[in-house]
Amino acid sequence: RGVAGVGPDLAGLRLVVSAGGTREPLDPVRYLGNRSSGKQGYALARTAVARGARVTLIAANAGLPDVAGADMVHVQTAVQLREAVLAAAADADAVVMAAAVADFRPAVYASGKIKKVDGRDPEPVALVRNPDILAELSATRPKAGQLVVGFAAETDDVLANGRKKLARKGCDLLVVNEVGDTKAFGSEENEAVVLSADGSEHPVPYGPKEALADTVWDLVAERLT
Ligand code: CTP
Ligand code: CA
Numbered sequence: 584r585g586v587a588g589v590g591p592d593l594a595g596l597r598l599v600v601s602a603g604g605t606r607e608p609l610d611p612v613r614y615l616g617n618r619s620s621g622k623q624g625y626a627l628a629r630t631a632v633a634r635g636a637r638v639t640l641i642a643a644n645a646g647l648p649d650v651a652g653a654d655m656v657h658v659q660t661a662v663q664l665r666e667a668v669l670a671a672a673a674d675a676d677a678v679v680m681a682a683a684v685a686d687f688r689p690a691v692y693a694s695g696k697i698k699k700v701d702g703r704d705p706e707p708v709a710l711v712r713n714p715d716i717l718a719e720l721s722a723t724r725p726k727a728g729q730l731v732v733g734f735a736a737e738t739d740d741v742l743a744n745g746r747k748k749l750a751r752k753g754c755d756l757l758v759v760n761e762v763g764d765t766k767a768f769g770s771e772e773n774e775a776v777v778l779s780a781d782g783s784e785h786p787v788p789y790g791p792k793e794a795l796a797d798t799v800w801d802l803v804a805e806r807l808t
Pocket of ligand 1: 661680681682683684685686713714715716717718732733734735736748
């Protein structure tokens with residue numbers, strides 16, 4: 584294993600990937616969203632299909648073409664993403680949460696468009712917590728022996744925050760990358776360190792998102808056999 588593109592080395596595996604960013608509606612025309620492009624998650628799905636796996640790609644608002652050969656599920660919100668991920672995870676050997684899940688959603692959904700009122704300040708928007716899908720999966724492991732992989736985009740103390748997050752989430756691998764105004768979001772390339780619950784660290788040099796995806800699948804495959 585470990586050499587991408589030489590054959591169907593992931594054949595027989597069922598893999599689930601979430602990608603994109605959730606949108607949390609405020610009213611019929613507005614939502615809280617984030618800057619995730621979905622490209623890294625789609626690259627994970629494409630490379631897994633190319634390596635022979637059976638892949639379910641759960642896509643949140645990525646606006647990218649469906650991945651040929653993957654089972655596609657499209658969702659909008661964190662609550663919908665949780666339902667879709669848990670359903671697909673029931674018989675998955677590994678689940679990779681590349682999606683940017685909104686931590687909060689508006690407490691109230693206004694069924695009609697929110698309008699301005701002359702001379703009045705706007706009402707503050709109350710938020711409530713969304714479910715933590717990665718932590719839930721890590722704690723419950725819908726299929727025995729299932730591997731769970733998270734992603735973390737950090738702006739400061741990237742490795743230290745990544746280590747803490749890996750422990751807090753309880754996942755097996757955490758792909759950590761540094762983000763800023765120009766880094767990672769929307770770009771075709773990425774640079775990351777994959778942290779493992781066994782204490783090892785795997786740096787992935789700046790390069791195409793496919794290369795990072797292949798490294799993630801190498802590490803997953805190693806841990807499943
Ligand atoms: N994640 C999730 N459900 C959430 C939030 C995050 O499954 N409600 C997953 C993401 O898909 C990602 C990982 O958790 O794989 C880390 O996301 P991140 O936002 O970095 O972690 P948080 O615990 O939300 O921490 P922070 O307060 O730094 O945002
Ligand atoms: Ca978060």
